[in-house]
Amino acid sequence: MARRTIINPILKKDILVNARSARMVVTITVINCLFALVVGMLFMTSRGSAYQVYYSNIAQMFPVLAVCELCIIGLIVPIITSTSISGERERQTLEIMLTTPVRPISIVAGKLLSAVATTAMYVIATLPFMAVAFIVGGMGWDELFKYLGMVLFIDIYVGSIGIFYSCVKRTSVSAAISTIVTIAAVVFLSYAIGNVFESMMYMSDGSRSSYAAYMMGKAVCYAVNPAIWIAENFIRLLKDESVVETMTGYGKYTNFVVDHMAVISVCVNLAASFVLLKVASVKLVKGSRKRKKSRI
Numbered sequence: 001m002a003r004r005t006i007i008n009p010i011l012k013k014d015i016l017v018n019a020r021s022a023r024m025v026v027t028i029t030v031i032n033c034l035f036a037l038v039v040g041m042l043f044m045t046s047r048g049s050a051y052q053v054y055y056s057n058i059a060q061m062f063p064v065l066a067v068c069e070l071c072i073i074g075l076i077v078p079i080i081t082s083t084s085i086s087g088e089r090e091r092q093t094l095e096i097m098l099t100t101p102v103r104p105i106s107i108v109a110g111k112l113l114s115a116v117a118t119t120a121m122y123v124i125a126t127l128p129f130m131a132v133a134f135i136v137g138g139m140g141w142d143e144l145f146k147y148l149g150m151v152l153f154i155d156i157y158v159g160s161i162g163i164f165y166s167c168v169k170r171t172s173v174s175a176a177i178s179t180i181v182t183i184a185a186v187v188f189l190s191y192a193i194g195n196v197f198e199s200m201m202y203m204s205d206g207s208r209s210s211y212a213a214y215m216m217g218k219a220v221c222y223a224v225n226p227a228i229w230i231a232e233n234f235i236r237l238l239k240d241e242s243v244v245e246t247m248t249g250y251g252k253y254t255n256f257v258v259d260h261m262a263v264i265s266v267c268v269n270l271a272a273s274f275v276l277l278k279v280a281s282v283k284l285v286k287g288s289r290k291r292k293k294s295r296i
Contacts, residue, residue, distance in 0.1 A: 009102055010110025015117050024118070028125045031072060035129045038068060062133035063237045066147050069126060070230070073119050073154055078179040080118060081162025083172040084111040085284065090172060104281040111163055112277065116155045123151055143237065150230055153266060157226060158183060160273035160280075167280040187227045194221035219257040226269055229262040 018024050039061065046058045085108075088094040097107060130144070162179040169175040194217075201214035222228045257264060 008106060008110040008113060009100075010097075010107050011113045011117065014110070014114035018114070018118055019121075024121070027076075028122060031069075031122055032125060032129075034068070034072075035065060035126050038065060039129055039132065058136045059133075060238055061136065062130065062143065062147075063234045065126070065129055065133070066150075067234055069123065070150060070154060073122065073151060074158060074183075076122075077115055077119060077155055077158045078162045078183065079176055080115045081111065081159040082166050082175040082179040084114070084163060085166035085280075086169060086172040086175045087166075089170070098284070104284045105278070108163055108167070108277050108281045108284065111166075112156065112159045115159045115162075116152065119151060119155050123148070146233060150233070153226070153270070156273050157269050160276045164276040164280045164283075167283045187225055190221045190225040191228075194218040194225075197221065216257065219261065223257050223261050223264045224268060226265055229265050232262070 042058060042061050042064065085094065088097060098104070102110075158179075161182055162175070165175040165178040165182070166172075169178060197214045197218040201211055201218075
């Protein structure tokens with residue numbers, strides 16, 4: 001009888017390979033150098049005269065560093081995940097992997113968890129820079145846990161799209177391009193469609209019912225867009241303003257979607273991510289069977 005393991009074998013293999021690779025060391029070094037440059041610039045801009053320091057600039061250190069790291073993760077995760085399965089196929093190791101007792105869904109989940117573990121290493125490596133924000137008071141424990149939750153969400157959401165295309169596409173390049181295009185389309189198209197609803201609202205008869213209907217459509221489009229509530233969180237930290245209230249009627253109208261946009265966006269996008277992972281595991285098995293039949 002085969003022995004059951006607690007840790008996903010695909011995850012264990014990828015962690016060992018990535019931890020020993022020179023690319024991991026170079027990436028962490030580059031990110032830390034970038035963060036050191038940003039922190040140095042913030043401290044330089046916070047200095048006024050010889051006896052004057054602008055504390056507000058130093059207090060903005062955490063939002064600036066967090067946005068920088070989220071952008072870096074948003075660029076790295078699509079590349080890691082979109083080449084995970086297709087890279088195994090190009091190296092001709094995918095067929096060997098599918099002959100093992102590991103189920104296809106476990107292979108897909110292991111590749112996703114591998115991307116999560118990789119980005120976790122990047123976050124841990126930059127925690128000393130984040131700790132400076134604790135000293136100056138620009139970040140509390142609640143902001144830190146929200147930030148870690150955003151990192152995990154981006155890993156799962158973007159990673160699931162990358163793994164889906166990695167199972168569907170034949171090459172790593174096409175999978176990476178499709179992943180980036182899909183993410184950009186979700187972000188920009190949902191924002192554009194929301195603005196179309198706003199334009200239709202201004203061209204309507206001006207009744208409260210039509211106003212509410214168009215604003216509901218705009219709020220739903222923004223709820224699908226994960227970049228909206230992420231930007232909302234950091235804009236509140238920087239300017240103490242609400243971009244959601246501004247974009248949904250300047251505070252004159254609220255509804256359930258507007259009041260709970262972050263929760264709805266997370267639930268909807270995570271549900272879509274799990275569906276993509278399930279479809280990716282099915283495509284993985286079907287693609288392997290087709291290749292076997294073609295060889296016969």
